[in-house]
Amino acid sequence: MDLSRLRDDFPLLKRKHIRYFDTAATSLTPRPVVARMKDYYENLSANVHRGVYTLSHEATEQYEAARATIARFINAFPEECVFTRGASGALNMVALGLAEKIAEGDEIVVSELEHHSNFLPWLHLAKKRRAKLVFVPLTDEGRITTENFASVLTERTKIVALTHVSNVLGYTTPVEEITRLAREKEAYVVIDAAQSVPHIPVDVKRIGCDFLVFSSHKALGPTGLGVLYGKKERLEEMDPIEYGGDMVDLAEKDHATWQDPPIKFETGTPPIAEVLGFAEAVRYMERIGRAEIKRHGENLRAHTMEKLRAMEGVTIHNESTEGSLISFNIDGVHPHDAVTILDSEGFALRAGHHCAQPLMAWLSVPATLRASFYIYNTISECDGLVEAVGRARDYFLSP
Numbered sequence: 083m084d085l086s087r088l089r090d091d092f093p094l095l096k097r098k099h100i101r102y103f104d105t106a107a108t109s110l111t112p113r114p115v116v117a118r119m120k121d122y123y124e125n126l127s128a129n130v131h132r133g134v135y136t137l138s139h140e141a142t143e144q145y146e147a148a149r150a151t152i153a154r155f156i157n158a159f160p161e162e163c164v165f166t167r168g169a170s171g172a173l174n175m176v177a178l179g180l181a182e183k184i185a186e187g188d189e190i191v192v193s194e195l196e197h198h199s200n201f202l203p204w205l206h207l208a209k210k211r212r213a214k215l216v217f218v219p220l221t222d223e224g225r226i227t228t229e230n231f232a233s234v235l236t237e238r239t240k241i242v243a244l245t246h247v248s249n250v251l252g253y254t255t256p257v258e259e260i261t262r263l264a265r266e267k268e269a270y271v272v273i274d275a276a277q278s279v280p281h282i283p284v285d286v287k288r289i290g291c292d293f294l295v296f297s298s299h300k301a302l303g304p305t306g307l308g309v310l311y312g313k314k315e316r317l318e319e320m321d322p323i324e325y326g327g328d329m330v331d332l333a334e335k336d337h338a339t340w341q342d343p344p345i346k347f348e349t350g351t352p353p354i355a356e357v358l359g360f361a362e363a364v365r366y367m368e369r370i371g372r373a374e375i376k377r378h379g380e381n382l383r384a385h386t387m388e389k390l391r392a393m394e395g396v397t398i399h400n401e402s403t404e405g406s407l408i409s410f411n412i413d414g415v416h417p418h419d420a421v422t423i424l425d426s427e428g429f430a431l432r433a434g435h436h437c438a439q440p441l442m443a444w445l446s447v448p449a450t451l452r453a454s455f456y457i458y459n460t461i462s463e464c465d466g467l468v469e470a471v472g473r474a475r476d477y478f479l480s481p
């Protein structure tokens with residue numbers, strides 16, 4: 083498929099000089115997604131689940147159909163998919179939902195690769211319950227392997243919370259094998275799939291995990307929305323996280339009962355337009371095919387990496403053959419300074435700790451530059467980026 087013709091779906095790319103390399107933070111939004119949300123506001127706009135009139139019925143039908151589309155995308159059942167406030171909201175929900183199951187001395191396994199959103203909720207939970215946070219040792223390259231994971235798995239392991247694809251290094255964690263080992267110890271497995279769902283096929287049944295989270299806004303959808311997948315029995319055994327409208331079944335003065343999952347976890351009016359928009363984004367990705375999305379991102383990464391590798395004064399942190407992003411530094415130049423120059427030429431890429439400070443400590447750098455690639459990027463944009471990195475290096479380092 084020639085992906086370059088999709089660029090017309092992204093009006094932002096027509097803005098003069100803009101070359102967008104920050105999809106790992108947030109992807110651009112294609113026209114059909116915006117159109118779907120506009121259509122809801124212009125032609126429907128009613129609330130879901132509660133109204134006993136035509137518009138509300140239609141809104142409910144569309145909202146639940148969108149849930150089914152999104153669930154199918156990860157091979158889940160609709161009732162296993164809860165809409166949340168981003169991947170961060172989903173991870174916080176799981177940590178709160180599992181809190182009661184953690185006792186003093188229990189172990190929660192994470193890694194230094196984690197985004198803060200899959201680290202801080204567990205750090206907080208461990209402190210609160212006097213549990214131990216255990217880190218999977220990374221390989222020299224910065225990977226989680228099954229062997230390294232097995233080396234920290236014990237009878238006390240209660241939760242395993244790991245990234246599927248690292249947002250800084252782009253490596254894929256062997257989540258199927260890890261889940262199998264963790265389930266043998268009856269530990270809950272939580273997978274942060276914020277960086278995998280937009281790029282590679284993700285099948286929750288195949289992985290076998292208890293929970294898996296992802297974001298809409300990194301996968302062509304609107305901001306502020308995430309998905310918490312939970313195995314049916316896991317969501318059933320978890321208490322509600324928030325209380326209020328919609329999630330309640332019956333409320334009496336001294337007693338209340340709850341709806342079944344997923345509504346049990348969706349308190350108040352949900353982000354209806356966003357859910358419809360995200361289902362449209364899923365259809366958009368399905369039309370392209372995730373094998374094609376993966377191939378395109380990896381091609382651009384490989385092409386750019388080869389050129390950056392040949393440049394003097396550039397250190398690449400993920401010298402690998404997988405993933406759709408590159409983390410690098412211009413030696414002796416703070417990424418914030420470098421990115422200021424790149425921005426002045428219209429290159430939008432991320433500089434910072436990428437919400438992964440433990441990983442920055444592991445890499446022994448305060449921050450990195452990160453270029454991430456997606457369906458709308460082209461080889462000529464990548465070539466332009468490499469040349470601009472060279473100019474930024476010369477600006478700061480030439481005598």
Ligand SMILES: Cc1ncc(COP(=O)(O)O)c(C=O)c1O
Binds near residue numbers: 168199276308
């Ligand atoms: C790996 C990973 N997990 C979680 C998040 C948080 O996602 P959200 O912005 O949807 O809360 C991000 C965002 O950068 C991420 O890259």
